[in-house]
Each structure stands twice: as C-alpha cells, then as structure tokens.
Amino acid sequence: MNSQTKKMPGLSVHTIANQRLNPGAALILATVSAVAATFGDFLMLYIVNANAAQTLPSHATILLPLGYFLGVFAIPLYGFGFWAIAKIFEPGAIRAGRFVLVSGVMMAIIGGIIHGVTGITIEAQLRADGSHLEPIAALFEYGVYLIPLWAIASVLSFIGAVGFASGVISGKTIFSPFIAVFNPVVLTVVIGLAGTMTPAIRMFLIPAAPNVAHVLFFGMLTVLFFWSVPADEKVTVF
DSSP: OOHHHHHOSSOOHHHHHTSSSOHHHHHHHHHHHHHHHHHHHHHHHHHHHHTTOTTSOOOOTTHHHHHHHHHHHHGGGHHHHHHHHHHHHTTTTHHHHHHHHHHHHHHHHHHHHHHHHHHHHHHHHHHHTSOOOOHHHHHHHTHHHHHHHHHHHHHHHHHHHHHHHHHHHTTOSSSOGGGGGOSHHHHHHHHHHHTTSSHHHHHHHHHHHHHHHHHHHHHHHHHHHHHHSOTTSOOOOO
C-alpha cells in the first residue's frame, strides 16, 4: 500500500463515479427494484383486503401473478444496492462494507423467497374457499413456512444495518455520519408505527414496510451519491 492510498479516508468521488459498473447505476437499479417490489406487495395486499374493505372493488385474476412476479424478481436485485454501498465504503470502511454486502445479498434472496411463499399462500386460500386471511393471521397460519424465513431475514437485516451504521459513523465514506440512523431496520420500524394510525393504512403499509423502507433507503443513497459527484465529472453508468 503506497503513502497516497494511506492518506485517503475512502474512495474519491471521481474514482467511484468512473468505475466500469458504477455504484450510482446500481443504486438506481436497487431503488427501481424496491419500487417494483412495493407495488407487488400492494397488489397482493389488495387481493387479501378486497373482501374485508367494502370500499374496495373486486380484483382481476391477473393481479396476484403480477404482484407475485414483481416481488420475486425485484427483491433479489436489492443486492446491487448493497454492492454499491460496499464499493462506496472502500477502502476506508471495507470491513463494514463487506458486512453490508454479504448480509444484504442473503437478505435480498430470502426476501424474494418470502414474497413468493406469501403469494402461494394467498393462491392456496383462493383455491380453498375464496376467502383471505389478514396478513398477520396468514403469517401464523402458514408459520411453519414463513416465520423461519422472516426470522433469518430480520437477523440479516440487523447485521447489515449495524455494518452500514458503523461504516458511516466512522467518517471514512462520502456519507455524513447522521445518515447512519436512516438504515432499513430503523426505517421499517418507523413505517410500521406510522401504519398503525388507521385501519386502512394498517392493511397495506405494515406488511409492505420492509420494501417501502428499501425504497426510501436506496432512494436516499442514490440522491446523496449523485449530489456528491461534481457536475463536470463524467459518470460512466456501465
């Protein structure tokens, strides 16, 4: 390691902005994927809650497969966002970045599986008697399949949040230390609490809180990343 590298607290914005696969592009992809997954959540939740809420019209049969595939394919793409964070953290907070990358990718894969299993449980209820359990009730009804996955995903999310917070607080990245509090775990809790305000909000916002949190998380980091890139520097997307 040369002396110049030792003096660098982290990758310069110019170096990050001109990598072959740019972290900014990866963050955009992760943000769009989180939006798609959230939309998939809302479609499936609409089906679950359509019979319970008299103001909701009946749903089309295409909504369940659409919501299913949106989440199954989009959630694993969160891995690109966690890869971007790991690259941005190099080399000043490389260990924290690795924690974020490994735990984030594993969580994203399991998250896609959770979404898929949830979709199948809804389909099973449709085929059985046409009725729908509320999301929390369905979680316990099919707990043998869903609860272990949720537990693993929660642990991985916590590990990733700790890694992200430690890396940002170290002051060796392009992000300000106060950004540490805006991690997916804290955002999920805040969104979940906000979802308790009314029954209508609770039906949709609480079950979708993890994906909504990732929309805010990746969206925030995307804005901060490009805000840090001077306008006169060329950003190579791919």
